[in-house]
Amino acid sequence: MEIPQMTLMDRIVILDQNGYLTPEVRDALHTIRKKGNEAAHDARMFRLSEALLSWEALYSVTRWFIEVYGPVQLKVPDYKDPVPNLEQQIEIAELAIRIKEIIERLNHPEETEKEGKDRSHKELPGFTTVWTITYKDHSLDIPYFLRDAFLLPQRFPKSETFLIRLGAVQQARIMSELPNDLEGLHRYVKRYNDTNDKNFFDELKIYVEEEKARRKLIVQRPGELFLFFKADHIIVTEDLASVPITNEEFTGFPKFIEQLNQDEIYTVGQLPQELVILAKYESVGIGTVEKLFNQLKEKANAKQLV
Numbered sequence: 579m580e581i582p583q584m585t586l587m588d589r590i591v592i593l594d595q596n597g598y599l600t601p602e603v604r605d606a607l608h609t610i611r612k613k614g615n616e617a618a619h620d621a622r623m624f625r626l627s628e629a630l631l632s633w634e635a636l637y638s639v640t641r642w643f644i645e646v647y648g649p650v651q652l653k654v655p656d657y658k659d660p661v662p663n664l665e666q667q668i669e670i671a672e673l674a675i676r677i678k679e680i681i682e683r684l685n686h687p688e689e690t691e692k693e694g695k696d697r698s699h700k701e702l703p704g705f706t707t708v709w710t711i712t713y714k715d716h717s718l719d720i721p722y723f724l725r726d727a728f729l730l731p732q733r734f735p736k737s738e739t740f741l742i743r744l745g746a747v748q749q750a751r752i753m754s755e756l757p758n759d760l761e762g763l764h765r766y767v768k769r770y771n772d773t774n775d776k777n778f779f780d781e782l783k784i785y786v787e788e789e790k791a792r793r794k795l796i797v798q799r800p801g802e803l804f805l806f807f808k809a810d811h812i813i814v815t816e817d818l819a820s821v822p823i824t825n826e827e828f829t830g831f832p833k834f835i836e837q838l839n840q841d842e843i844y845t846v847g848q849l850p851q852e853l854v855i856l857a858k859y860e861s862v863g864i865g866t867v868e869k870l871f872n873q874l875k876e877k878a879n880a881k882q883l884v
Contacts, residue, residue, distance in 0.1 A: 606639050607635075607639060610632060610639065630659055640654075641654045672703065675708070679706075702793070702794065704722050705722065705723070705790070707719040707720065707721060708720050708724075710758070711757075711759075711782070712758065713759070713776065718786060721786070721790065721793075723789075723793055724753050724789055726752050729750055729753060729785075730855065732857050732864065733808075734778065735864065736777040736780075737774065740774045740777075740778060744763070747766050749763075749766045760775050761775055763775050784809075788808065792804075799813075803851075805849060806852055806853060807854065807868065808854070810875075812875055814846065815878070818846055818877060818878050819846050820845055821877060822844060823845060827877075830869055831866050831869065833860075834859060834862050834870070837860065837862070838859075854867060
C-alpha cells in the first residue's frame with residue numbers, strides 16, 4: 579500500500595498533538611508555512627515587515643530545536659532584526675552620475691591623472707559630487723545626499739538672518755536653490771552686501787563637512803538614535819531616552835523646559851534629532867540649547883559608566 583505523502587501542515591499537526599511543540603514554536607511553524615506558500619504562488623513584491631516576521635519565526639524554531647536537541651553548552655543569542663548594509667546602497671540617479679564620471683575618465687585619462695582627485699566609486703553612497711558651488715576663487719563640492727537638504731538658518735550663526743530674508747523671497751531654502759556662484763547672492767534682498775555672501779560661503783563649507791561626518795556616523799551605526807548639535811553628537815540609548823525633561827533633571831532654564839513640555843516633549847527620546855531647532859522658542863538662544871546639550875552629554879556619559 580502506498581503511504582500518502584505528508585504535507586508540512588500534517589507534520590506540524592502531528593508534532594503538536596504529541597506534545598513536542600510549544601505554542602510559540604507551533605505558531606512560528608505555521609507562519610513559515612503560510613509565508614512560504616505565499617512566496618511560491620504570489621508574484622507580488624513582499625513588504626519588509628512580512629520578511630521580518632518570517633525571519634523572527636525561523637529564529638524561534640531554530641532556537642527551540644537547538645535548546646531541545648542541541649548540545650547543552652550551546653547558548654542561543656537573543657533575537658535581533660537583520661540590519662541592512664547601508665554602505666552598499668546607492669540610488670540609481672547617483673549611480674548614473676558615477677558611471678558618467680567613469681566614462682569621462684576613460685575618455686580623458688591624462689586629465690584624470692593630472693587632477694589626481696579621489697575616485698567617486700571608492701566613496702560611500704551619497705558622497706558623489708553633484709555640483710560645485712563657487713565664491714570668487716574658492717569652490718565647494720556638494721555631495722549627492724545634500725542635493726535637496728533644507729538649509730536650517732540656525733545652522734549658520736553669522737548668516738541666520740540673511741538666510742531667513744533669502745527664504746522669504748524663495749531663495750536658499752534648500753541646497754538645490756543655491757546658484758552655482760554665490761557672489762552676488764545678497765542682491766536678492768535689501769541692505770546686504772558681499773560680506774554676507776562670503777560669510778555664508780564660509781559657513782556653508784562648515785555645514786557640508788558636519789553633514790558628511792553625520793552621514794558617515796549614521797551609516798556606520800545603523801539603527802541607533804542620535805542627537806546632533808553643530809559638529810558634536812550624542813548616542814541616545816534606551817536609558818537616556820527615558821530621562822524626563824524636568825527642572826530636576828536639567829537645571830538653569832525653567833522657561834525653556836516649560837515650553838518643551840507644552841509642546842508635549844516630556845522625555846529626551848522626544849527631542850528633535852537636530853537640537854539647534856530648539857532655538858526657535860521664545861527667549862531661547864543657541865547658548866541655551868548648547869547648555870541643554872552639555873547636560874545631555876553629561877547624562878549620556880554617566881549612564882555609560884554605570
